[in-house]
Amino acid sequence: MLEINNADFERLVKFIKVKYGLNLYDKKYLVESRLTNYILDCGFDNFTEFLESVYADRSGIEMSNVISRLTTNYTYFMRESEHFKHFTDVFLPEATRSKVVRELRIWSAGCSYGNEPYNLAMCMDNYFGPRHAAWDSKILATDISFNALRMAKQGVFTEQSLQELPALWRNKYFIRNDNGTYRVTDELRNNVVFKYHNLMDEIGFKKKFDLIVCRNVMIYFDDQTKFDLIERFYDATVDGGYLYIGHAENAPKGIRYKTVQPAIYRKPK
Ligand SMILES: C[S@@+](CC[C@H](N)C(=O)[O-])C[C@H]1O[C@@H](n2cnc3c(N)ncnc32)[C@H](O)[C@@H]1O
Numbered sequence: 001m002l003e004i005n006n007a008d009f010e011r012l013v014k015f016i017k018v019k020y021g022l023n024l025y026d027k028k029y030l031v032e033s034r035l036t037n038y039i040l041d042c043g044f045d046n047f048t049e050f051l052e053s054v055y056a057d058r059s060g061i062e063m064s065n066v067i068s069r070l071t072t073n074y075t076y077f078m079r080e081s082e083h084f085k086h087f088t089d090v091f092l093p094e095a096t097r098s099k100v101v102r103e104l105r106i107w108s109a110g111c112s113y114g115n116e117p118y119n120l121a122m123c124m125d126n127y128f129g130p131r132h133a134a135w136d137s138k139i140l141a142t143d144i145s146f147n148a149l150r151m152a153k154q155g156v157f158t159e160q161s162l163q164e165l166p167a168l169w170r171n172k173y174f175i176r177n178d179n180g181t182y183r184v185t186d187e188l189r190n191n192v193v194f195k196y197h198n199l200m201d202e203i204g205f206k207k208k209f210d211l212i213v214c215r216n217v218m219i220y221f222d223d224q225t226k227f228d229l230i231e232r233f234y235d236a237t238v239d240g241g242y243l244y245i246g247h248a249e250n251a252p253k254g255i256r257y258k259t260v261q262p263a264i265y266r267k268p269k
Pocket residue numbers: 019020021022071072073074075076079109110111112113116142143144145148197198199200214215216217246
């Protein structure tokens with residue numbers, strides 16, 4: 001395994017913390033073990049020269065590749081199904097009753113391979129049925145991993161990864177490829193817009209969101225970083241809008257959202 005010297009390690013973790021919010025200060029072994037093969041595959045034999053090439057890459061793609069190896073993109077359909085239940089049983093009926101303009105803006109922040117936004121799109125389509133055409137509904141799905149975004153846009157999933165979805169949805173929202181994988185239908189895909197967005201940056205999207213879903217993303221963030229992000233989410237949420245976070249993530253004290261139930265928060269009307 002290649003060793004990273006203290007100066008290179010300090011510089012790398014500081015850069016990642018400031019730019020992406022991820023706290024890897026006590027993860028020296030992880031950095032060495034997860035990056036060694038990648039560094040060798042890239043044709044380098046030490047951390048110093050490899051990292052210089054990463055910092056020099058203005059596109060950010062090289063750093064995105066490094067971060068993907070140091071963190072997790074793990075995701076699956078129907079993950080934390082309480083959120084999909086709340087979405088279908090509470091959020092959508094409320095929106096249907098109260099919205100004068102039939103417009104819905106939903107943001108899957110840290111969407112990884114797209115399971116989460118596609119899952120929301122399925123719930124929405126299933127809830128509205130033919131009424132869906134009368135709604136202007138869009139799901140924005142963002143991440144910092146270029147690789148995850150590329151795969152999310154393709155929308156191709158293994159048969160096994162669809163197991164948690166109801167059989168009806170598997171048939172309705174996926175098409176079987178010749179190689180046995182499944183591709184989301186164009187209709188479903190058209191509900192989701194995938195974009196690169198770093199959650200440490202200002203939220204510059206034009207419209208506010210009725211619902212922000214940011215689950216299992218803040219696991220590497222420290223309390224201050226989480227607090228600041230949730231404050232930015234709050235300002236980007238419509239009055240009466242919701243925030244879903246992962247059940248294993250504690251919301252820091254002092255946030256302005258009100259707790260509705262575990263891992264579900266609401267901005268007062
Ligand atoms: C574990 S996955 C969670 C996926 C999905 N939300 C879920 O709960 O299944 C975490 C995702 O957050 C993304 N992520 C981490 N830091 C980020 C940041 N600063 N800005 C945007 N996305 C980030 C990672 O690239 C990864 O795809």
